[in-house]
Amino acid sequence: MNIAIIGTGYVGLVSGTCFAEMGNQVTCVDIDEDKVDMLRSGKLPIYEPDLEHYFARNRKEERLSFTTDYEDAVLDAEVIFLALPTPPGEDGSADLSYVLQAAGTIADLLVEQDDPGYRIIVNKSTVPVGTADRVSETMADRGLTTGEHYDVVSNPEFLREGAAVDDFMKPDRVVIGTSSEKAANKMTRLYEPFVRQGNPILVVDERSAEMIKYTANSILATRISFMNEIANLCERVGADVDKVRLGISKDHRIGRHFLYAGIGFGGSCFPKDVQALHRTGRQHGYDFQILDSVLSVNDQQRELMVHRLDEYFDGDLEGKKIAMWGLAFKPNTDDVREAPSHVIIEGLLERGAEVTAFDPEAIETTKVNFGDSISYAEDMYAPLENADALVICTEWHEFRRPDLARVHDTLGTPVVFDGRNLYDPSRMAEMGFEYFSIGRPHVAPQEDAEAIKAALSENGQA
Numbered sequence: 001m002n003i004a005i006i007g008t009g010y011v012g013l014v015s016g017t018c019f020a021e022m023g024n025q026v027t028c029v030d031i032d033e034d035k036v037d038m039l040r041s042g043k044l045p046i047y048e049p050d051l052e053h054y055f056a057r058n059r060k061e062e063r064l065s066f067t068t069d070y071e072d073a074v075l076d077a078e079v080i081f082l083a084l085p086t087p088p089g090e091d092g093s094a095d096l097s098y099v100l101q102a103a104g105t106i107a108d109l110l111v112e113q114d115d116p117g118y119r120i121i122v123n124k125s126t127v128p129v130g131t132a133d134r135v136s137e138t139m140a141d142r143g144l145t146t147g148e149h150y151d152v153v154s155n156p157e158f159l160r161e162g163a164a165v166d167d168f169m170k171p172d173r174v175v176i177g178t179s180s181e182k183a184a185n186k187m188t189r190l191y192e193p194f195v196r197q198g199n200p201i202l203v204v205d206e207r208s209a210e211m212i213k214y215t216a217n218s219i220l221a222t223r224i225s226f227m228n229e230i231a232n233l234c235e236r237v238g239a240d241v242d243k244v245r246l247g248i249s250k251d252h253r254i255g256r257h258f259l260y261a262g263i264g265f266g267g268s269c270f271p272k273d274v275q276a277l278h279r280t281g282r283q284h285g286y287d288f289q290i291l292d293s294v295l296s297v298n299d300q301q302r303e304l305m306v307h308r309l310d311e312y313f314d315g316d317l318e319g320k321k322i323a324m325w326g327l328a329f330k331p332n333t334d335d336v337r338e339a340p341s342h343v344i345i346e347g348l349l350e351r352g353a354e355v356t357a358f359d360p361e362a363i364e365t366t367k368v369n370f371g372d373s374i375s376y377a378e379d380m381y382a383p384l385e386n387a388d389a390l391v392i393c394t395e396w397h398e399f400r401r402p403d404l405a406r407v408h409d410t411l412g413t414p415v416v417f418d419g420r421n422l423y424d425p426s427r428m429a430e431m432g433f434e435y436f437s438i439g440r441p442h443v444a445p446q447e448d449a450e451a452i453k454a455a456l457s458e459n460g461q462a
């Protein structure tokens with residue numbers, strides 16, 4: 001099939017590459033000339049596991065190309081995907097200007113043709129209920145006829161950054177929102193190779209498809225905020241949130257995913273999608289109260305580490321050297337949009353602290369926000385040099401089992417604020433660390449130098 005992808009970001013690039021991998025002819029469009037130049041020269045603008053391999057192969061086999069010109073992509077395309085940003089507007093609702101403008105540009109191109117043919121316009125962006133209708137109106141306003149020249153399909157994307165290729169190649173389900181049988185059949189054919197293991201392709205109406213995406217993200221965000229509140233209560237009553245999590249996750253009604261307490265959710269989706277769904281409620285005269293709480297609990301949780309550090313240093317962070325491990329909003333991505341680490345950095349800088357950070361992938365993306373107001377390290381042990389404390393913000397694999405003896409010896413003071421509950425509090429205390437985590441009892445550090453030495457040699461190198 002001939003496919004155009006409008007918007008070549010995380011979703012557009014991964015979708016385009018995976019469609020090409022299945023033998024389709026894909027042209028990706030972006031208005032960012034630098035990005036398109038980079039892609040054309042064979043370089044990827046984002047980090048995503050496995051993407052490089054598929055990207056290189058499909059470019060080489062000439063099934064995947066990139067352009068800044070809509071015309072190059074749209075005129076031959078049977079299916080046109082819109083994978084454009086939908087950032088929160090001032091009132092929290094999704095800003096649809098990118099999507100509607102692109103739809104307008106496509107329609108303008110089509111009406112210029114003697115025979116505009118028939119194409120499917122697919123909303124892959126996360127968009128509020130009613131957007132398929134608005135895209136359709138945009139096309140119709142230019143004189144195109146639905147059913148004859150185009151159909152609009154809502155096809156929300158559920159890929160997770162950090163596992164995007166795998167998620168796209170083996171989706172739990174594919175949702176196709178359309179009232180057109182012709183469009184539904186074509187979309188089903190396009191997606192069949194991705195669900196050979198039997199996962200469903202659900203064909204629903206446009207509005208239900210749009211609601212499915214927001215509902216999924218809002219439930220996941222709710223679970224995170226809920227567990228963060230449980231963690232905060234655990235700290236106050238002397239319980240351990242990780243044990244509570246294990247205890248509930250074996251209940252099949254609850255399951256085990258999205259129950260980890262931490263420093264709040266980030267990324268380009270959860271915060272904006274929860275806000276947008278809340279806003280949709282308002283626009284329809286409904287006060288979706290839980291979502292308000294999900295967001296305010298998350299804001300509070302992302303500030304938690306800063307308050308904890310402030311308290312530990314008696315309100316005087318001025319000049320304190322803080323080492324940070326992890327900048328990406330989650331592991332295996334370089335995405336730092338809405339990352340809790342950035343909220344923490346802001347709080348630390350406001351209080352006069354000096355931050356040196358390490359992340360395996362997200363240093364360049366962080367530089368865009370913080371430039372040289374913080375320092376960056378090329379290896380994970382470098383920021384610890386004479387630091388007053390280490391703060392852990394992202395659970396990259398390499399932070400799970402570091403050489404803790406080296407961490408202990410390199411830090412100026414062995415103080416660790418762990419926003420991801422990576423280590424055992426009792427073992428950390430035995431090794432002489434002052435160790436703070438989320439929702440678990442604090443254990444006073446061992447003070448006897450000989451005992452610390454023994455514990456470090458026993459536990460230090462895991």
Ligand SMILES: NC(=O)c1ccc[n+]([C@@H]2O[C@H](COP(=O)([O-])OP(=O)(O)OC[C@H]3O[C@@H](n4cnc5c(N)ncnc54)[C@H](O)[C@@H]3O)[C@@H](O)[C@H]2O)c1
Pocket residue numbers: 006007008009010011012029030031032035083084085086098101102124125126127157158159160161268269
């Ligand atoms: N990132 C995710 O994990 C994820 C997952 C599921 C759904 N989504 C949704 O998918 C949509 C896209 O998200 P993303 O993370 O890929 O965004 P992104 O910011 O990474 O990419 C968007 C791309 O669109 C380009 N663009 C902007 N205006 C354009 C125009 N008029 N014409 C052509 N290109 C244009 C930008 O230059 C950018 O490259 C959003 O609605 C998002 O909520 C994202």
